[in-house]
Amino acid sequence: MKKLLSVLFVIALIISSFPQQSSAERYTNGCYPVPLHPRFKTGGYLTLDGTYIEFGSEADLNKPKLISVCVNNEFVSVDVPIKEEKGQVLIPIKKALQHLNATLNWDGKTNTVTVSLDDKVAKFIINKSVAVVNGQQVQMEVPVRMYDGNMYMPVQFLAEQFDVDIAWFPEYNLMRFFKHPDLRITPLLAAGKKKTNDYYYAQWFGVFKRFLMKNNGQIELIEVHGKELVIEELTTSFEKTGERKVKMELPMFGAAHKSIDGHIYVLYGDSNSRESAEKVVYRVVKYDDKWNKVGQVDITDAYVTVPFDASNATIDTNGKELIVHTGRLRYQAEDGKHHQSNMVIKINTEDMTLLYNGGQWPQPYSSHAFATYARFDGDRSVYAVHGDGYPRAIELTTKKDNLIENIYTILDIPGEIGRNYTGVFLGGLEVSKDSYLLVGASIYLNEHYGKNASSNVYVSVVPKDAEDESEVKMVWLTNYPVEEDTFIIDTYLVKMNDNKFVALWYEPLKKSLGYAVVDGQGNILKKPTLIKGAIPPGGIDPLVLDNKIIWYIYEGGTGEGTVELFTLTIEE
Secondary structure, three states: HHHHHHHHHHHHHHHOOOOOOOHHHHHOOOOOOOOHHHHHHOEEEEOOOOOOEEOOOHHHHOOEEEEEEEEOOOOEEEEEEEEEOOOEEEOOOHHHHHHHHOOOEEOOOOEEEEEEEEOOEEEEEOOEEEEEEEOOEEOOOOOOEEEOEEEEEEEEHHHHHOOOEEEOOOOOOOOEOOOOOOOOEEEEOOOOOOOOOOOOOOOOOOOOOOEOOOEEEEEEEEEEEEEEEEEEEEEOOOEEEEEEEOOOOOOOEEEEOOOOOOOEEEEOOOOOOOOOOOOEEEEEEEEEEOOOEEEEEEEEOEEEEEEEOOOEEEEEEEEOOEEEEEEEEEOOOOOOOOOEEEEEEEEEOOOOEEEEEEEOOOOOEEEEEEEEEEEEEOEEEEEEEEEEEEEEEEEEEEOOOEEEEEEEEEEEOOOOOOOOOOEEEEEEEEEEEEEEEEEEEEOOOOOOOOOOOOEEEEEEEEEEOOHHHHOOOEOOOOOOOOOHHHOEEEEEEEEEEOOEEEEEEEEOOOOOOEEEEEEOOOOOEEOOOEEEEEOOOOOOOOOOEEEEEEEEEOOOOOOOEEEEEEEEOOOO
């Protein structure tokens, strides 16, 4: 035991010597820490005259209503008294507008304030119900007011006239402002129960436990809760219409997938510490569009002790077959260790029979396999892997009729074989008309390797007729110099159609979501753009609705309206 602990301690030292972030730090939402600070949990507060008022007392209930304000995910001010008039909320607007990069000019002689924001210029006269916006008169139900030297504006007017998303979170007494021409944020009254800071990929990936899919003209949000799947049914406007629960068939969850054949497929797993060839270690369950079970395939004798170990799991279908690519912990080897590698499964979905069990030596093979992806290209299957040993690379493999056609090394990673730290990440694989596209992030793989955390986002394009990796095209979406020490986390590749793909990533030091649009050959259609204050999807694949990419954020509150819907519009 002492020897084992010392080995684990050494491993921990090796891993901790490189920059990592906890899941809580990865998508820090700058809006919530202040409202949730312990000082808000005390038994009372002191007034300016030194009187102590207990929370819940009559004096406390009669105090002015206070809120916190946040703009583009940055905390602006706290303990701001709000006003209400004719059912509308008015707030001191100067700081919020300044954080939105607006300019304000005050004319004390005429009591007029002029606000300029983007292409809008608005003039307000205090206590007058008519504003002038870009030269046009606009009637205000509630005018701009002046209280104690502060200008108060109706929140509704600000949102409508200046195209600002404003969300009110009563649980936190928090009002959030967000403005970006392509990204909108909408508070939801219902949807989602799992916290969304759940993208776990420091050295190796983990399985997603949240899924968004289109089903029966609605949107379904699937979350794993304990030993069951909770499926929320939503309209395309994300209004909840129903909920159902499905019991998991094995203790471990791997992935869920909506097939083009109309069915839903879920991958489950179970541990096998005794290394029994008869133990069911994987089960693929086929459900109809009402979540009624209509079939299953059990996989045994697969050389697995722990399914989904140190990797994610992906499923794809082509209407008649299903493939799985994931990681697993293997049987004990001759050296006495349980090594990790990838696992490949193929199933006939028409009669739910097993076509391929990767077993001890799957094709393709990777050890260790820290991120695993699979896609169909007609009757050809395509696999991508992030490995630290064999291979120590980002690698793409194509198969047809269960035979390997080509293997392409996308990024060759320096360092000792089997060393967990690589500094490289793989965030997605998709198929275009003529190519295979991969997305991820990488540190510098040259003489600077291992000496810094500065990384950049890549899109790799592999032509379908490429004879070797010399024909692979690397498109670097960011170009941060090695000395800048900017690092990238949470990469995604979203397929809009066969010739349009969106790469998403997160830059935590800038608290910004990045995105770029490329075509099927990797040509840039929209240059990389950073959206300050936007939070990435976390452990979920964003959903495509028409020309929009959709995901949601949940910080863990219990009140209504604590879920935020992010909608990123991609130009046609």
